[in-house]
Amino acid sequence: MAEIILENLAHAYAPGAPYALKPLHMTWRNGGTYALLGPSGCGKSTMLNIISGLLCPSEGRVLFDGQDVTALDTGKRNIAQVFQVPVIYKSMTVGENLGFPLVCRGASPQKIKARVETVAERLGLTQWLKRPANALTADMKQLVSLGRGLVREDVAAILLDEPLTVIDPQLKFDLRRILKEINEEFRVTMVLVTHDQTEALTFAEEIVVMNHGEVVQMGSPTELFERPATEHVGWFIGSPAMNFLPAVRDSDRIVVPGTALSVTVPAALPDGELKIGFRPEHATLAPSGGDLEGTVGRIWFEGMDEVVGIDQGAHRVKVRVSGTSPARMGATVAVSVPGDRLCVFVDGKRLPSD
Numbered sequence: 001m002a003e004i005i006l007e008n009l010a011h012a013y014a015p016g017a018p019y020a021l022k023p024l025h026m027t028w029r030n031g032g033t034y035a036l037l038g039p040s041g042c043g044k045s046t047m048l049n050i051i052s053g054l055l056c057p058s059e060g061r062v063l064f065d066g067q068d069v070t071a072l073d074t075g076k077r078n079i080a081q082v083f084q085v086p087v088i089y090k091s092m093t094v095g096e097n098l099g100f101p102l103v104c105r106g107a108s109p110q111k112i113k114a115r116v117e118t119v120a121e122r123l124g125l126t127q128w129l130k131r132p133a134n135a136l137t138a139d140m141k142q143l144v145s146l147g148r149g150l151v152r153e154d155v156a157a158i159l160l161d162e163p164l165t166v167i168d169p170q171l172k173f174d175l176r177r178i179l180k181e182i183n184e185e186f187r188v189t190m191v192l193v194t195h196d197q198t199e200a201l202t203f204a205e206e207i208v209v210m211n212h213g214e215v216v217q218m219g220s221p222t223e224l225f226e227r228p229a230t231e232h233v234g235w236f237i238g239s240p241a242m243n244f245l246p247a248v249r250d251s252d253r254i255v256v257p258g259t260a261l262s263v264t265v266p267a268a269l270p271d272g273e274l275k276i277g278f279r280p281e282h283a284t285l286a287p288s289g290g291d292l293e294g295t296v297g298r299i300w301f302e303g304m305d306e307v308v309g310i311d312q313g314a315h316r317v318k319v320r321v322s323g324t325s326p327a328r329m330g331a332t333v334a335v336s337v338p339g340d341r342l343c344v345f346v347d348g349k350r351l352p353s354d
């Protein structure tokens with residue numbers, strides 16, 4: 001288990017090529033759970049491969065518990081990795097697969113047996129231990145891959161590169177729970193790469209949101225939801241996405257024209273395109289009054305809630321309503337948002353409000 005520091009790290013795949021990973025500096029807590037979240041091509045795998053030692057960064061250093069491991073290859077970093085496609089040794093049984101990392105490190109047969117049994121029990125693999133691993137379904141093979149990552153108690157970190165993609169939805173849910181339980185029990189640092197926000201938000205204590213090779217925000221699920229650093233995070237985290245309405249400065253207020261939505265101009269307001277953003281969860285509907293009025297243009301379900309899309313001028317504002325809303329298509333409705341839930345964005349970046 002290790003604290004991981006990415007010190008002034010950056011990566012370009014060729015001299016003079018644009019950064020695949022733009023310069024960053026961050027510290028990951030010993031025993032923490034982290035998710036690298038972002039769209040395809042944003043640099044998640046580049047960052048994970050630098051941590052695992054598959055890739056040497058073009059700038060900066062990787063430190064495990066203060067030790068510079070930048071030049072060490074994967075085998076010397078004492079990490080466990082689980083990939084998108086299950087990796088199993090076809091000629092071995094499930095039990096032999098699970099125990100293999102311990103065999104390679106010369107552990108005693110008693111130690112291997114005890115540890116394999118513990119991990120197998122955790123993952124629901126006990127009844128399969130003596131079966132050939134090759135006969136398993138893709139789901140089960142991925143469980144074995146995961147189990148091999150967990151069998152060593154001394155690993156610095158477990159790196160999980162989209163390991164749940166091949167897993168069936170119900171098992172996915174169970175596996176996320178199992179991963180969290182394992183983290184709580186063994187306090188091993190875990191890093192999950194995913195492009196699925198639900199996976200990231202339910203697994204990790206801290207999420208690193210990436211876009212175009214840049215870390216745009218690192219924070220807890222609540223921080224990302226309540227205080228998105230950029231418009232991109234507001235769009236990417238939350239379902240439905242945050243509402244954004246164009247705004248203008250009107251003496252000492254920032255206002256959304258044609259509405260009563262407004263925020264006091266902060267002491268320092270940089271020049272740039274202004275928007276006011278708010279979460280659909282923080283808005284409420286009323287028959288009239290409110291901060292803006294519009295026409296109901298769409299209603300759809302999100303789990304147990306209903307989302308009402310209200311057309312206001314050229315914009316559609318989404319309001320999340322618990323249960324079934326009284327709103328009807330084509331009706332005029334009013335939307336209210338508490339002032340402390342409004343966020344101001346300048347050129348896509350949120351102005352700090354606290």
Ligand SMILES: Nc1ncnc2c1ncn2[C@@H]1O[C@H](COP(=O)(O)OP(=O)(O)OP(=O)(O)O)[C@@H](O)[C@H]1O
Binds near residue numbers: 013043045047195
């Ligand atoms: N070996 C390589 N050589 C050159 N460019 C690369 C290489 N690997 C990745 N890239 C580029 O680096 C950028 C980041 O890629 P990366 O694979 O890290 O993104 P990602 O977020 O993991 O994407 P995905 O979710 O699709 O795996 C992309 O523009 C990609 O084309």
